[in-house]
Amino acid sequence: xxxxxxxxxxxxxxxxxxxxxxxxxxxxxxxxxxxxxxxxxxxxxxxxxxxxxxxxxxxxxxxxxxxxxxxxxxxxxxxxxxxxxxxxxxxxxxxxxxxxxxxxxxxxxxxxxxxxxxxxxxxxxxxxxxxxxxxxxxxxxxxxxxxxxxxxxxxxxxxxxxxxxxxxxxxxxxxxxxxxxxxxxxxxxxxxxxxxxxxxxxxxxxxxxxxxxxxxxxxxxxxxxxxxxxxxxxxxxxxxxxxxxxxxxxxxxxxxxxxxxxxxxxxxxxxxxxxxxxxxxxxxxxxxxxxxxxxxxxxxxxxxxxxxxxxxxxxxxxxxxxxxxxxxxxxxxxxxxxxxxxxxxxxx
Amino acid sequence: xxxxxxxxxxxxxxxxxxxxxxxxxxxxxxxxxxxxxxxxxxxxxxxxxxxxxxxxxxxxxxxxxxxxxxxxxxxxxxxxxxxxxxxxxxxxxxxxxxxxxxxxxxxxxxxxxxxxxxxxxxxxxxxxxxxxxxxxxxxxxxxxxxxxxxxxxxxxxxxxxxxxxxxxxxxxxxxxxxxxxxxxxxxxxxxxxxxxxxxxxxxxxxxxxxxxxxxxxxxxxxxxxxxxxxxxxxxxxxxxxxxxxxxxxxxxxxxxxxxxxxxxxxxxxxxxxxxxxxxxxxxxxxxxxxxxxxxxxxxxxxxxxxxxxxxxxxxxxxxxxxxxxxxxxxxxxxxxxxxxxxxxxxxxxxxxxxxxxxxxxxxxxxxxxxxxxxxxxxxxxxxxxxxxxxxxxxxxxxxxxxxxxxxxxxxxxxxxxxxxxxxxxxxxxxxxxxxxxxxxxxxxxxxxxxxxxxxxxxxxxxxxxxxxxxxxxxxxxxxxxxxxxxxxxxxxxxxxxxxxxxxxxxxxx
Numbered sequence: 018x019x020x021x022x023x024x025x026x027x028x029x030x031x032x033x034x035x036x037x038x039x040x041x042x043x044x045x046x047x048x049x050x051x052x053x054x055x056x057x058x059x060x061x062x063x064x065x066x067x068x069x070x071x072x073x074x075x076x077x078x079x080x081x082x083x084x085x086x087x088x089x090x091x092x093x094x095x096x097x098x099x100x101x102x103x104x105x106x107x108x109x110x111x112x113x114x115x116x117x118x119x120x121x122x123x124x125x126x127x128x129x130x131x132x133x134x135x136x137x138x139x140x141x142x143x144x145x146x147x148x149x150x151x152x153x154x155x156x157x158x159x160x161x162x163x164x165x166x167x168x169x170x171x172x173x174x175x176x177x178x179x180x181x182x183x184x185x186x187x188x189x190x191x192x193x194x195x196x197x198x199x200x201x202x203x204x205x206x207x208x209x210x211x212x213x214x215x216x217x218x219x220x221x222x223x224x225x226x227x228x229x230x231x232x233x234x235x236x237x238x239x240x241x242x243x244x245x246x247x248x249x250x251x252x253x254x255x256x257x258x259x260x261x262x263x264x265x266x267x268x269x270x271x272x273x274x275x276x277x278x279x280x281x282x283x284x285x286x287x288x289x290x291x292x293x294x295x296x297x298x299x300x301x302x303x304x305x306x307x308x309x310x311x312x313x314x315x316x317x318x319x320x321x322x323x324x325x326x327x328x329x330x331x332x333x334x335x336x337x338x339x340x341x342x343x344x345x346x347x348x349x350x351x352x353x354x355x356x357x358x359x360x361x362x363x364x365x
Numbered sequence: 366x367x368x369x370x371x372x373x374x375x376x377x378x379x380x381x382x383x384x385x386x387x388x389x390x391x392x393x394x395x396x397x398x399x400x401x402x403x404x405x406x407x408x409x410x411x412x413x414x415x416x417x418x419x420x421x422x423x424x425x426x427x428x429x430x431x432x433x434x435x436x437x438x439x440x441x442x443x444x445x446x447x448x449x450x451x452x453x454x455x456x457x458x459x460x461x462x463x464x465x466x467x468x469x470x471x472x473x474x475x476x477x478x479x480x481x482x483x484x485x486x487x488x489x490x491x492x493x494x495x496x497x498x499x500x501x502x503x504x505x506x507x508x509x510x511x512x513x514x515x516x517x518x519x520x521x522x523x524x525x526x527x528x529x530x531x532x533x534x535x536x537x538x539x540x541x542x543x544x545x546x547x548x549x550x551x552x553x554x555x556x557x558x559x560x561x562x563x564x565x566x567x568x569x570x571x572x573x574x575x576x577x578x579x580x581x582x583x584x585x586x587x588x589x590x591x592x593x594x595x596x597x598x599x600x601x602x603x604x605x606x607x608x609x610x611x612x613x614x615x616x617x618x619x620x621x622x623x624x625x626x627x628x629x630x631x632x633x634x635x636x637x638x639x640x641x642x643x644x645x646x647x648x649x650x651x652x653x654x655x656x657x658x659x660x661x662x663x664x665x666x667x668x669x670x671x672x673x674x675x676x677x678x679x680x681x682x683x684x685x686x687x688x689x690x691x692x693x694x695x696x697x698x699x700x701x702x703x704x705x706x707x708x709x710x711x712x713x714x715x716x717x718x719x720x721x722x723x724x725x726x727x728x729x730x731x732x733x734x735x736x737x738x739x740x741x742x743x744x745x746x747x748x749x750x751x752x753x754x755x756x757x758x759x760x761x762x763x764x765x766x767x768x769x770x771x772x773x774x775x776x777x778x779x780x781x782x783x784x785x786x787x788x789x790x791x792x793x794x795x796x797x798x799x800x801x802x803x804x805x806x807x808x809x810x811x812x813x814x815x816x817x818x819x820x821x822x823x824x825x826x827x828x829x830x831x832x833x834x835x836x837x838x839x840x841x842x843x844x845x846x847x848x849x850x851x852x853x854x855x856x857x858x859x860x861x862x863x864x865x866x867x868x869x870x871x872x873x874x
Contacts, residue, residue, distance in 0.1 A: 018685070018715050019714055020699065021737075024711075024799055024803070025702075025706070025786050025789075026707045026735060026790045027711065027734060028733060028790065030790070030791075030795050032792075032793040034794055037793050088739055088741070089741075134741070134744045250751070299744050299747060306751070348761070353757075353758070354756060355628065356379075356626075356754070357626050357630070358781070
C-alpha cells in the first residue's frame with residue numbers, strides 16, 4: 018500500500034486563525050449587549066457598518082492582490098477589526114465615518130503592508146486614529162447613558178441619525194448626546210476645577226462614567242474568557258492594568274484633587290477594551306513573554322501621559338499605535354536565552 | 366558543578382505540550398511474537414554512521430545471530446541474521462530514510478528452523494573492564510533503540526572524566542507509542558540489569574531510570590525487580606511530569622538535574638549518559654545471553670489498525686506483516702508513520718522493514734491527520750514561543766528562513782532546534798514549521814561545506830599564484846644575471862666565444 022508523505026507533526030492542528038478570531042468575537046458579546054442597554058441600538062448599526070465595509074474592502078483588496086478570497090475571509094480578522102473599530106465609535110456617528118475608518122484600517126494599515134500577519138500597526142486603531150484626527154467633532158458626540166437620557170433613540174431614530182445626520186424633531190442632539198466623561202474631566206482640569214468637583218457631574222459613576230464602567234466590566238469578563246480559552250496570555254492585560262495602577266496610584270495619593278484615581282483611569286475610556294482585546298493583537302504586538310510585559314506597560318504609561326498632557330481625551334489608541342512601532346525592537350531585545358547557551362548552571 | 370545528582374529533585378523544563386496519550390489501546394494484550402515472515406529485509410545501515418563490509422553472498426545459508434556485515438570503528442555497527450535461512454539477494458529496498466527512497470538491504474528467506482550460531486556471552490561482566498563491555502556491545506550490533514539509532518559504543522566510549530550516572534530514558538512522551546512501557550512492565554529485571562551493565566561500561570556508579578508520572582504500574586514492577594536484584598543502592602527510579610517532549614535527551618536531563626547540556630557540548634559534559642530503556646534490555650541480552658541486536662518491540666497502533674498491540678519483531682520484518690498480525694488496517698488509512706505523531710516520519714510504503722530504531726508504526730486515517738494545505742501567514746501569536754522547549758523564537762526563525770536569511774537564522778540559534786514539533790502543533794496558521802527548520806539546517810550545513818570547499822579552493826589558488834610568482838621571480842633573476850654579465854665587456858667576450866664554440870661543436874656532431 019502507498020501512503021502520503023508529509024512532515025511531522027501528523028496530528029490535526031489544535032487551533033486555527035479563524036477559530037481564534039471567532040473566540041475574540043464571542044468574548045465581545047456581553048460588552049455589546051451592555052452597550053445596547055446603556056447607550057441604545059447605535060452600536061449595532063456601527064458594528065454592522067464597520068464589518069460590512071471591512072469585509073467588502075478586504076475582499077476587494079484580496080482580489081486586487083490576487084490572493085485566495087475565501088481562504089482569507091474565513092480567518093475572520095477583518096470582522097474583528099470592524100467590530101473593535103465600531104466599539105470605539107460614538108453610537109450615533111454618521112455612516113461614512115465607518116467607511117473612512119475601514120479604508121484606513123483594511124486598505125492602508127493592513128493590505129498595503131502585506132495583509133494578514135504583516136501589518137506593523139493594529140488596523141482598528143489606525144482606522145480610529147484616522148477618523149478622530151479628521152473628524153473630532155463627529156466623534157465627540159456621545160449618546161447619554163440610559164439613566165441620564167430623556168429617552169434613548171429607538172431603532173428607526175438611530176438609523177435616521179446615522180444615515181441622514183438628523184434626529185427626528187421630538188429628540189434633539191443636545192438632549193440625547195453630550196461629552197464623554199474623559200472629555201468632561203479634561204475640560205474641567207483645564208478650567209482648574211478639582212477632580213472631586215468634576216466628578217460631581219451626573220455623568221460620572223462609581224469609578225468611571227455611568228454605563229461606561231459597566232461595559233468595562235463586561236470587556237474584562239470577555240477578556241477572562243479569552244484567557245481561559247488560551248486565546249490570549251495574561252501578560253499584556255496584567256501589564257496594562259498593573260502599570261496603570263502603579264503609576265497613577267502615587268500621583269492620586271499625593272494629589273487627589275488634581276489626579277484621577279487609579280480605578281477611574283481603568284474604568285474610563287477604552288483602557289479595559291485595549292488591555293484585553295487590542296494590545297493583545299498578536300500581529301502588531303510582541304511575541305516574547307517579557308516583550309508582552311513591556312508592551313503592556315508601555316501602553317499603560319503612554320495612555321496616562323496622553324490623558325494628562327496630550328491633545329485627545331483618551332490615549333489608548335495612540336498608546337497602542339506608538340507601542341506597535343516598538344514591538345519588533347522589544348521582541349529583539351527580550352529574546353529568551355536558548356537552551357544550553359551561556360547560563361551559569363550548565364556546568365563545565 | 367553542584368552536588369545534586371540526577372533525580373535528587375525533579376525539575377521542569379520550559380514549554381512543551383500536554384498531549385492525549387492514546388497508549389492504553391496497545392497495552393491491553395501482552396507483547397507477542399508475529400509469525401515468521403516469508404522474507405526479511407535487513408538494511409545494511411541501521412545506525413548513524415556508515416555501513417560495514419557485507420560478509421555474506423546471495424545463495425549462502427546463514428545461522429541466526431551470524432554477522433552479515435563486519436564491525437568497524439564505533440560508527441560502523443555490524444548487522445546480524447535475525448533467523449537462520451538463505452540469502453536471496455542484496456538489493457535496494459524501500460526505506461524510511463530518505464523519505465520515499467530506498468536503502469541497500471540483505472534479503473533473507475528464513476528456513477523456519479531458527480538455528481543459532483555459536484553464542485558468545487560476556488558472563489562475567491561484573492568483573493569485565495569497561496572497554497571489554499563496550500567492545501562486546503559493539504560486536505553485538507548495538508545502536509540506540511529510542512529511535513535515533515546512535516551507536517551505543519560511540520556513546521559509551523571516550524575518556525570522559527567523571528561520568529557518574531547512566532540515565533535510562535523510559536519517558537516515552539510521544540502519544541500512541543507504548544513499546545518501552547510494555548518492555549518495562551514485562552521485563553523490569555532485564556532493564557535494570559542492562560542499566561547496570563551500561564553503567565559498568567561507562568564507569569558510572571549509578572543508574573537513574575526515568576519514567577512518566579502516569580506509569581504507576583511500571584514503577585511498582587521496577588521497584589520489585591530492583592529489590593530482587595539487590596540494587597537499591599545504585600539504581601534510582603524517578604517519575605517525571607508527562608509533558609511532551611520530556612523524553613528528549615536534553616529535556617530528560619534538564620528534568621532530572623535542572624541543568625542544561627551546553628549547546629556545543631554533550632550530556633557527558635554534565636557527567637551523565639542517556640540510554641533508552643530498550644537499549645538497556647538489549648545490552649543485557651547481548652552480554653548475558655550472547656544475543657546480538659536482532660529483534661525489538663514495535664508498537665503497532667493507531668485508529669487505522671484493527672487490533673493495536675505491541676509485537677516483538679525481528680529486525681527486517683516488513684511493516685505490512687506486523688500490521689497483518691495486528692488484525693490489518695481499519696478504515697481508510699491515509700498516513701503511515703514510523704514513530705509518533707509529533708516527530709515521526711511518514712512512510713511512503715508499508716513494505717519498509719523494521720530497523721533497530723523502529724519503535725512504533727502508527728496508522729492514521731483522514732480524520733486524525735494534519736492537513737497539508739492551506740496555510741495562512743504567521744500572525745505572530747507567540748504560541749510557538751510559549752511551547753518551545755529550547756526557548757527559541759520559532760516564528761522569527763520561520764520568517765528568517767522564509768526570507769532565505771539563513772545566517773540570521775543561525776544567529777537565532779536554529780541549530781539548537783530539536784525538531785520536536787510543538788511549535789507546528791499549536792500554530793493556528795498551520796505552517797509546517799519543522800519542515801522549514803529542517804530545510805534551514807540543511808542549508809546551513811550545505812553552506813558550511815561550501816565555505817570549507819571555497820576555503821580549500823582559495824588556498825589552492827593562492828598556493829598556485831605564489832608558485833607562479835616565485836617562478837617568475839626566479840626567471841627574472843636569472844635573466845638579470847645574464848644581462849649583468851653581458852654588460853661587462855670581458856665577460857661578454859667570453860660568453861660570446863663560448864657560444865660560438867658551442868655552435869661549432871653542434872655543427873660537427
